[in-house]
Amino acid sequence: MNTFEGLLYGLSVATQPTVLFYCFVGVFLGTFIGVLPGVGALAAISLLLPVTYYIQPEAALVMLAGVYYGAQYGGSIAAILLRLPGTPQSAVTAIEGYPLARQGRAGLALFSAMSGSFIGSMLGILILVLFAPLLAKIGTKFGAAEYASMMLLGLVAASTVGATSPAKSMAMVVVGMILGCIGTDVNSGAMRFTFGQTALLDGVNLVALAMGLFGISEVISNIRGSDERKLREKVGLREMLKERRELRRIIFPAIRGTGLGAFFGALPGTGGVIATFISYATERKVTRTPERFGNGAVEGVAGPEAANNSGAITAFIPTLTLGIPGDVVMALMLGAMIIHGIQPGPLMLVERPEMFWGLIASFGIGNLFLLVLNLPLIGIWVALLRIPFSLLYPAIVVFVCIGVYSVRGSTFDVYSVVVIGAAGYALSLMKFNPALLLLGFVLGPLIETNLRRALLLSRGDLLVFFERPISAGFMAAIIALILWGLFTSIRSRRGGSAPASVTESGD
Amino acid sequence: MKRDYFDLWGGALLALCGVAVAAYSVNHYEFGELRRIGPGFFPAVLGGVLACLGLAIAVPAFLRRGTREEVALKEGLFILVAVVAFALLVERAGVLLTTLIVVLIATVPATRPGWIWRIGVAVAVALITWLIFILGLGMTLPVLPRGL
Numbered sequence: 001m002n003t004f005e006g007l008l009y010g011l012s013v014a015t016q017p018t019v020l021f022y023c024f025v026g027v028f029l030g031t032f033i034g035v036l037p038g039v040g041a042l043a044a045i046s047l048l049l050p051v052t053y054y055i056q057p058e059a060a061l062v063m064l065a066g067v068y069y070g071a072q073y074g075g076s077i078a079a080i081l082l083r084l085p086g087t088p089q090s091a092v093t094a095i096e097g098y099p100l101a102r103q104g105r106a107g108l109a110l111f112s113a114m115s116g117s118f119i120g121s122m123l124g125i126l127i128l129v130l131f132a133p134l135l136a137k138i139g140t141k142f143g144a145a146e147y148a149s150m151m152l153l154g155l156v157a158a159s160t161v162g163a164t165s166p167a168k169s170m171a172m173v174v175v176g177m178i179l180g181c182i183g184t185d186v187n188s189g190a191m192r193f194t195f196g197q198t199a200l201l202d203g204v205n206l207v208a209l210a211m212g213l214f215g216i217s218e219v220i221s222n223i224r225g226s227d228e229r230k231l232r233e234k235v236g237l238r239e240m241l242k243e244r245r246e247l248r249r250i251i252f253p254a255i256r257g258t259g260l261g262a263f264f265g266a267l268p269g270t271g272g273v274i275a276t277f278i279s280y281a282t283e284r285k286v287t288r289t290p291e292r293f294g295n296g297a298v299e300g301v302a303g304p305e306a307a308n309n310s311g312a313i314t315a316f317i318p319t320l321t322l323g324i325p326g327d328v329v330m331a332l333m334l335g336a337m338i339i340h341g342i343q344p345g346p347l348m349l350v351e352r353p354e355m356f357w358g359l360i361a362s363f364g365i366g367n368l369f370l371l372v373l374n375l376p377l378i379g380i381w382v383a384l385l386r387i388p389f390s391l392l393y394p395a396i397v398v399f400v401c402i403g404v405y406s407v408r409g410s411t412f413d414v415y416s417v418v419v420i421g422a423a424g425y426a427l428s429l430m431k432f433n434p435a436l437l438l439l440g441f442v443l444g445p446l447i448e449t450n451l452r453r454a455l456l457l458s459r460g461d462l463l464v465f466f467e468r469p470i471s472a473g474f475m476a477a478i479i480a481l482i483l484w485g486l487f488t489s490i491r492s493r494r495g496g497s498a499p500a501s502v503t504e505s506g507d
Numbered sequence: 508m509k510r511d512y513f514d515l516w517g518g519a520l521l522a523l524c525g526v527a528v529a530a531y532s533v534n535h536y537e538f539g540e541l542r543r544i545g546p547g548f549f550p551a552v553l554g555g556v557l558a559c560l561g562l563a564i565a566v567p568a569f570l571r572r573g574t575r576e577e578v579a580l581k582e583g584l585f586i587l588v589a590v591v592a593f594a595l596l597v598e599r600a601g602v603l604l605t606t607l608i609v610v611l612i613a614t615v616p617a618t619r620p621g622w623i624w625r626i627g628v629a630v631a632v633a634l635i636t637w638l639i640f641i642l643g644l645g646m647t648l649p650v651l652p653r654g655l
Contacts, residue, residue, distance in 0.1 A: 223616055418591055455542065
């Protein structure tokens with residue numbers, strides 16, 4: 001099946017009424033969650049994970065993906081109108097978007113964000129379609145050594161690139177990997193760290209972990225002072241369409257942002273947040289009038305928005321073609337696929353073409369839905385910002401409980417949410433990033449299995465990771481990143497002015 | 508002497524956990540050799556790495572001034588108690604009654620006080636829960652208290 005046939009086939013899957021319906025539900029919920037500050041795409045996807053047991057796999061994954069990229073759209077609305085980023089990726093959007101809104105030009109800011117997002121997503125899909133089959137072909141040549149070193153690279157990159165404290169980030173990854181060891185060891189059958197609890201034989205429940213870390217802990221830290229923010233601006237479709245002539249100022253920043261987002265999105269471990277910061281810095285550098293930046297420059301809205309949306313799409317490239325999740329949301333998606341009996345990886349393209357191409361085609365359809373949701377229906381989302389958090393969070397708590405309980409009807413899992421939620425809140429107080437813990441949790445067991453297999457094949461020769469060319473490249477990158485992390489943390493301790501801390505407000 | 512107590516204790520705790528994990532795995536699980544790695548190898552190595560990272564976090568924090576974070580103790584307590592209540596009640600009292608109780612506990616720290624408001628939220632959430640999970644998704648959960 002060539003790319004064109006694949007896309008046509010994908011469209012036939014994605015336009016089935018049920019799939020179409022869940023695609024709409026996904027992008028709608030995604031926007032909803034993205035708009036609400038304090039509840040991220042991660043919390044939403046973990047909440048929906050148990051729900052997907054009840055619907056067909058294609059529809060389930062299309063919906064979860066829709067939540068993810070839909071949240072990227074929604075996040076910019078709260079960022080622009082309230083300077084409260086609904087998602088970490090939209091933190092940069094607030095820098096230029098909020099001043100525009102204060103000047104009474106919220107319509108222009110929202111229009112730039114929406115067109116930037118749409119351009120970024122659509123070009124991102126194009127890049128995904130072109131590169132994914134290629135990468136899948138390379139992926140078939142990967143052995144255990146390559147998988148182990150690439151996943152390790154992903155974890156090291158996630159904890160060093162753009163992190164304020166590489167030691168703290170790495171510690172989170174390692175804690176996640178240790179939690180991943182809990183349960184029956186697949187290679188030897190040994191029961192590790194179960195302490196006689198039969199409920200732990202299958203390991204810590206992914207849904208319970210995600211909900212405790214993101215649902216419960218976010219609710220706890222957001223209750224206080226959550227209802228103090230006020231919204232004054234009135235924005236509707238008319239205010240946005242009035243600005244359509246600004247499109248020519250938006251298009252080139254959006255294309256540059258797309259490129260950056262696509263690159264960082266596809267690179268395991270880095271993700272959209274970094275891409276938005278680099279895109280913003282780039283726009284400030286290439287403009288002829290840098291003095292406008294900080295007071296509402298549309299380029300500074302459109303570029304980063306394109307970057308985070310294209311990154312959200314291209315993040316699927318390593319996930320689908322290699323089975324290696326690039327970021328935490330992808331780790332959850334990977335978990336969801338495995339729950340539904342789909343093993344993402346180089347063979348997915350051949351074995352489950354309906355899933356692969358259907359998902360890609362649904363991205364296009366979902367983004368068209370988002371355009372409709374965000375232009376004519378913008379008023380709904382703006383009104384949503386007026387709902388007080390104290391009305392929302394009790395529902396979130398109940399949904400978390402039901403979601404976790406329904407996975408396998410076990411109250412043990414609900415109790416573990418209590419422990420994980422408390423730990424998650426403590427970690428966020430100490431400025432640890434719980435997202436990295438989850439990434440380590442998902443990748444840890446995969447790394448262990450591949451590491452053991454690689455060493456078994458090489459008869460205990462550690463050099464196998466350096467002798468095979470692809471693996472050697474990954475190992476070199478890992479060493480470079482660790483050295484760089486050491487270098488920056490030592491320099492920032494001495495000088496205090498760390499240039500690498502651009503993403504400080506983003507985590 | 509000002510210190511970054513959050514990082515100091517956090518790092519120390521992580522280092523301790525790392526040592527504990529490494530020691531437990533070495534004592535309880537087969538370590539194996541490089542040719543055939545045993546189940547104890549990976550957690551032991553991870554525990555060691557965590558111990559080092561914990562020290563790397565704690566030691567510099569000893570020499571640095573930290574910021575005070577406001578701890579949402581009341582909020583945390585009531586939310587966690589609400590989740591415990593769910594776990595205790597759901598199989599005995601059914602989803603509807605459990606939801607009402609969970610919401611009433613969870614709304615104690617809400618910024619908008621008042622019994623009428625809280626009962627209103629509880630009823631609304633119970634209704635939405637029933638609509639989405641029981642009616643919409645057809646989940647097989649006990650709806651009403653056992654015996655009814």
